[in-house]
Amino acid sequence: MTAFASDRAPRGSESRTLKLDAAIASATFDRPTLVMDLDLVEDNFRALERGLGDAAIHYAVKANPTPQVIERLASIGCRFDAASRGEIELCLSMGARPEHVSFGNTIKRATDIAFAYRAGITLFAADAEAELEKIAENAPGASVYLRVIVEPSGADWPLTRKFGCAASRVQALLSLARDLGLDARGLSFHVGSQTRHAAMWTHTLDQVARVWDEARAAGHGLDLINIGGGFPAFHGEHVDPLETYARDVMAEVRARFGGVDVMAEPGRGMVADAGAIASEILLVSRKSEDDLHRWVYLDVGRFSGLAETEGEAIRYQFETALDGEESGPCILAGPSCDSVDVLYEKRPVSLPLSLRAGDRVVIRNCGAYTSSYASVGFNGFPPLDVMVI
Ligand SMILES: *Cc1c(COP(=O)(O)O)cnc(C)c1O
Numbered sequence: 001m002t003a004f005a006s007d008r009a010p011r012g013s014e015s016r017t018l019k020l021d022a023a024i025a026s027a028t029f030d031r032p033t034l035v036m037d038l039d040l041v042e043d044n045f046r047a048l049e050r051g052l053g054d055a056a057i058h059y060a061v062k063a064n065p066t067p068q069v070i071e072r073l074a075s076i077g078c079r080f081d082a083a084s085r086g087e088i089e090l091c092l093s094m095g096a097r098p099e100h101v102s103f104g105n106t107i108k109r110a111t112d113i114a115f116a117y118r119a120g121i122t123l124f125a126a127d128a129e130a131e132l133e134k135i136a137e138n139a140p141g142a143s144v145y146l147r148v149i150v151e152p153s154g155a156d157w158p159l160t161r162k163f164g165c166a167a168s169r170v171q172a173l174l175s176l177a178r179d180l181g182l183d184a185r186g187l188s189f190h191v192g193s194q195t196r197h198a199a200m201w202t203h204t205l206d207q208v209a210r211v212w213d214e215a216r217a218a219g220h221g222l223d224l225i226n227i228g229g230g231f232p233a234f235h236g237e238h239v240d241p242l243e244t245y246a247r248d249v250m251a252e253v254r255a256r257f258g259g260v261d262v263m264a265e266p267g268r269g270m271v272a273d274a275g276a277i278a279s280e281i282l283l284v285s286r287k288s289e290d291d292l293h294r295w296v297y298l299d300v301g302r303f304s305g306l307a308e309t310e311g312e313a314i315r316y317q318f319e320t321a322l323d324g325e326e327s328g329p330c331i332l333a334g335p336s337c338d339s340v341d342v343l344y345e346k347r348p349v350s351l352p353l354s355l356r357a358g359d360r361v362v363i364r365n366c367g368a369y370t371s372s373y374a375s376v377g378f379n380g381f382p383p384l385d386v387m388v389i
Contacts, residue, residue, distance in 0.1 A: 051246025063267030155192020186224030231269025275367025301334010
């Protein structure tokens with residue numbers, strides 16, 4: 001079996017992470033720890049801002065709800081997309097203005113809608129009649145946008161099917177929203193998380209534009225298109241720099257939707273490459289004398305933050321102090337007593353042969369969907385710790 005050269009970070013990326021690397025190198029950790037560099041988060045926001053032009057950027061809080069991340073983003077003018085009362089409270093307590101927070105989950109608790117409305121939040125997502133009724137009752141007169149189902153774009157972590165209504169339902173829902181006294185402003189979609197190339201957006205944008213044009217022709221005065229997330233990070237395969245990617249996507253959006261208000265909800269693209277996990281090897285073993293594969297067990301796994309290794313969908317990069325020495329493929333697994341806690345087996349990871357228990361492994365580009373996915377303590381292993389620099 002072959003391991004992948006892409007298990008290493010791309011050349012040229014080292015200078016960006018000097019501060020992060022120094023912080024990790026000089027610290028000792030007694031449990032797996034995500035180290036977040038807030039300046040890199042800010043760099044990503046600035047790159048997105050340049051690329052997306054006059055679109056409003058609502059950071060998708062679920063990607064990394066670390067309070068200092070939210071606070072830094074709020075302080076530089078970023079807006080937020082929240083999915084629950086907890087995320088709304090977090091954003092407001094970290095300095096976000098309520099008119100800059102959207103409530104973008106299409107599945108909301110009625111009391112959370114009422115809370116958001118009282119807190120001054122005015123923009124809500126929906127994809128069903130009953131949700132519009134809930135919003136009208138608990139946030140009378142609020143602005144809404146409808147999430148539309150789109151076909152999978154080839155994203156590494158698709159977000160379709162569970163969310164959105166069929167194109168054929170859009171006009172009836174827009175009419176219902178209006179009849180309920182809501183301000184039906186537009187449409188939203190999500191192209192799929194980790195959509196590696198801007199060109200992969202075009203088919204999705206064509207689908208949404210068709211629905212948009214039909215609704216406008218039917219007299220619905222739409223003025224907001226929410227393009228969701230999907231902005232990628234480096235996970236082993238080439239991705240364009242964030243600014244270039246965002247600019248290319250935005251050109252396609254403007255070509256189809258003209259000068260209307262645009263909002264984007266980047267999650268992964270904002271935070272993934274701003275964080276790395278410092279982890280430790282707990283065991284290196286073989287199952288039998290003639291076992292082809294080494295097993296390398298880390299102190300971090302599927303239940304302590306690396307949930308996106310499910311199906312080996314998201315591929316992280318690993319670095320050790322022994323890189324450059326002879327290496328070979330290994331099956332990489334987490335520490336818990338559950339056999340699904342294997343990170344990479346179908347596509348093994350290449351690591352130095354001399355690695356032993358106690359050696360440190362740094363896992364790159366882990367700032368998104370890790371700390372927020374860690375279980376509260378499966379098997380007594382604590383959730384992923386977070387250190388902010
Ligand atoms: C998760 C999510 C996002 C963020 O997606 P990324 O691919 O991480 O950028 C944006 N919008 C909505 C509605 C989401 O659920």
